[in-house]
Amino acid sequence: MNAYVTLFARDLKLALRRWSEFATPLIFFVIIASLFPFALSPEAAVLNQAGTGVLWISALLSSLLALDGLFRTDVDDGSMEQLILSPTSLSLLVLAKLCAHWVVSSLPLIAIAPFIALSFYMPVDALATLIVALLLATPTLSVLAAIGAALTVSLKTGGALVGLLVLPLTSPILIFGTRATDMAMNGESAAGPLYLLAALAAFSLSLGPMTAAAALRVSVE
Amino acid sequence: MSRWRWFHLLASPPYVYRLAERLAPWIGAASVLALAAGTYGGLVLAPPDYLQGEGFRIIYVHVPSAYIGLMAYVVMASAAACGFIWRIKLAHAVAACTAPVGASFTFLALFTGAVWGKPMWGTYWQWGDARLVSELVLLFLYLGFMLLRSSFDERDKGDRVAAILAAVGVVNVPIIHYSVEWWSTLHQGATMMRLDGPSITLEMLIPLLIMIGAFTLCFAWLILRRLQAEILDRERRTRWVEQLVTGGAS
Numbered sequence: 229m230n231a232y233v234t235l236f237a238r239d240l241k242l243a244l245r246r247w248s249e250f251a252t253p254l255i256f257f258v259i260i261a262s263l264f265p266f267a268l269s270p271e272a273a274v275l276n277q278a279g280t281g282v283l284w285i286s287a288l289l290s291s292l293l294a295l296d297g298l299f300r301t302d303v304d305d306g307s308m309e310q311l312i313l314s315p316t317s318l319s320l321l322v323l324a325k326l327c328a329h330w331v332v333s334s335l336p337l338i339a340i341a342p343f344i345a346l347s348f349y350m351p352v353d354a355l356a357t358l359i360v361a362l363l364l365a366t367p368t369l370s371v372l373a374a375i376g377a378a379l380t381v382s383l384k385t386g387g388a389l390v391g392l393l394v395l396p397l398t399s400p401i402l403i404f405g406t407r408a409t410d411m412a413m414n415g416e417s418a419a420g421p422l423y424l425l426a427a428l429a430a431f432s433l434s435l436g437p438m439t440a441a442a443a444l445r446v447s448v449e
Numbered sequence: 450m451s452r453w454r455w456f457h458l459l460a461s462p463p464y465v466y467r468l469a470e471r472l473a474p475w476i477g478a479a480s481v482l483a484l485a486a487g488t489y490g491g492l493v494l495a496p497p498d499y500l501q502g503e504g505f506r507i508i509y510v511h512v513p514s515a516y517i518g519l520m521a522y523v524v525m526a527s528a529a530a531c532g533f534i535w536r537i538k539l540a541h542a543v544a545a546c547t548a549p550v551g552a553s554f555t556f557l558a559l560f561t562g563a564v565w566g567k568p569m570w571g572t573y574w575q576w577g578d579a580r581l582v583s584e585l586v587l588l589f590l591y592l593g594f595m596l597l598r599s600s601f602d603e604r605d606k607g608d609r610v611a612a613i614l615a616a617v618g619v620v621n622v623p624i625i626h627y628s629v630e631w632w633s634t635l636h637q638g639a640t641m642m643r644l645d646g647p648s649i650t651l652e653m654l655i656p657l658l659i660m661i662g663a664f665t666l667c668f669a670w671l672i673l674r675r676l677q678a679e680i681l682d683r684e685r686r687t688r689w690v691e692q693l694v695t696g697g698a699s
Contacts, residue, residue, distance in 0.1 A: 375617060379610050383600050393597060393614060396589040397621045399582075400628035407632065428624070439617060446609045 231316040232324045239328035250332045253294035257337055260286040261344045272349050279348025280409045283358075284402055286344075287337060291366060292391060294333040295373035298325065299381045299444060308448055318441040326374055326437065334366035350413060357412030357422070364425035365405045371436030372397050378443035400428060460537050462680045463689045469673040477670040483663030490656030498653075507565045509657060513664035515558035515584065521551030521668065522587060525594070526619045529612035541608035542683060544615065545598060546675035550668060552591035559584055579630035586625050590618040604683070 243250055264282045268274050302308040302325075311321050341362055342355045350358070376390035383389065408421035458464045491509035498505035525547040532540035562581060563573040575581055594611050601607030684690045 375613075379597060379614055380600075382606070385600075389596060389600060392589070393593040396586045396593070397617070397625070399586065400624050403628045403632045424628075435620070439613060443610060443613045446606060446613070449606075 231314065232320055235311075235321055235324040236328045239325050240331065243328065243332040249297065250294065250336070253290040253333055254336050254340065256293055257286050257290035258340065258344065260289060261348075276349040279345060279350055280406045280413070282348065283341060283345055284405050284409070287341065287362065287366070288369060288395075288398055288402065290337065291334060291369045292373050292376075292394060295329065295370060295377050296390060298329055298374055298377045300377075303381050303448060308444065312445060312448060318444065319437040322374065322378075322440045322444070323433070323437040326370055326440075329374075330367060330370050334362075334370060338362045338366065350409075353415070354409065354412035357418045358409050361405050361408040361418070361422060361425060364422060364429050365401050367429045368401055368425070368432040369398060371432040371440075374440045375436060375443060378440040378447065381444065382447040401425070404428070460539055462539055462542075462684050462687075465539060466677055466680050466693075469677050473670055473673040473677075476666055476673065480663055480666035480670050483659055483666055487656050487660035487663050490659060495653045495656050496650070501569060504565065504568045505653075507561050508653075509660045511558060511561040511565055512657060513661045514554045514561065515580075516661060517664050517668050518551055518555035518558050518584065518587060520665075521547050521554060522590070522615075522618070522622070524672075525551060526615040529608075529615040533609055533612035533616075538605075538608075538683065539680070541612070542679045543672070543676060544612065545608065546679045547672060548591055548595050548598075550671050550675065552588060552595065554664075554668070555584055555588045555591060559588065576633075579626050579633060582629045583622060583626040587622060590614075590622070594618070 261282055264278065265275060268278055299308060302311070312318055314321070338359060341358060345355060345358055346352070372394050373390065376394040379393065380389050404421040404424045408418040408425065411418040411421065487509060491506055495506070497503050525544045528540045528547065529544035531537055532544060559581070562584070566575065567573050594614055597614055598607045598611035601610065681690055681693075
């Protein structure tokens with residue numbers, strides 16, 4: 229547990245000192261979302277209907293982008309080998325890195341998302357559900373992206389391949405996330421899809437770090 | 450010890466190569482015979498469907514290829530898991546040569562499904578159908594497996610990394626399938642016609658079962674032949690391959 233806290237604090241400190249690294253996906257998120265009105269139509273009715281999808285696709289892509297370098301610097305400077313050799317379970321350490329990364333990349337995204345949603349004419353009542361849905365969905369997205377990053381960490385050109393490996397697997401998140409948002413917009417109770425998002429988060433957080441750790445062991449050996 | 454000899458032999462490339470050499474012609478011949486019988490039964494003997502007319506006959510290609518597409522993924526993932534856990538190189542070879550075959554059958558299933566969907570549902574593609582969407586995701590998983598495996602310079606590492614991806618896919622395909630199903634039932638009612646609606650008559654069912662058997666044999670034959678090529682490639686620096694290729698001359 230001690231190692232968990234230390235690694236979490238270290239990653240947090242490193243990320244905050246290299247703020248451009250976590251700011252890029254955020255700006256990316258805002259830019260993608262703001263390009264959609266040009267592609268669709270500036271009319272309120274169209275944007276209101278498309279807004280949910282736009283928001284979730286942008287969040288998905290930017291969280292994928294954010295995690296591409298999750299393990300790369302550690303592998304390059306050799307600290308990953310030390311983490312693998314350490315007596316603490318590697319899954320736990322991967323979880324620590326994931327949590328730190330989630331705090332610096334997903335939390336700001338969730339903070340910005342309501343404003344983007346408002347610009348797409350989403351009713352204010354639905355914003356709380358949107359935030360809860362994003363809070364439940366982003367851990368699963370991070371875990372999936374981390375598995376992709378761990379699988380491709382020893383390749384020189386990982387980026388596009390990660391997307392190809394991970395994006396098909398994110399479809400349940402997209403389904404339940406947009407569903408919850410839509411239901412909230414229509415004034416219905418979104419409990420069903422939110423529970424499913426929570427179940428997926430619990431599932432991926434329990435199995436994902438182990439998978440990513442196994443992939444890291446193979447990649448680094 | 451001797452009772453398990455056959456089991457240990459299955460991890461020996463030369464033994465498996467020779468076994469495949471002996472089995473493949475028989476399985477290939479059986480597959481051709483069964484394909485011929487199933488085609489005759491499906492195209493000539495089976496009566497036309499009372500709703501879809503002659504169009505339903507594409508079922509004799511569509512259903513077997515969809516089944517092989519799924520089955521091949523299970524074969525590939527189990528082989529890759531065996532290779533990963535017990536470090537059996539031959540199991541990785543099986544996984545590597547199953548992936549393109551499985552991807553092809555999955556593509557065939559999607560393609561015939563689209564061709565069939567046009568007269569049946571009036572559209573080539575239905576996003577709301579869980580079976581269609583999960584077949585598509587399956588195709589992406591095959592492609593990802595193949596791409597990931599081939600992007601590594603060291604074959605051993607590529608095998609092991611891709612094995613993890615295959616395991617992740619096994620866990621995810623059911624989740625994706627059921628989430629799409631849940632999603633589509635909320636979006637739209639069961640507007641499309643289902644195969645399992647009116648029960649299928651025996652004259653239609655028997656050719657279908659023959660075709661499924663024929664496709665399975667065909668799959669096994671393809672795997673055996675590809676496995677032989679894969680073994681030769683992987684073992685090309687060994688003495689037995691050298692002797693095999695030069696006919697024992699050198």
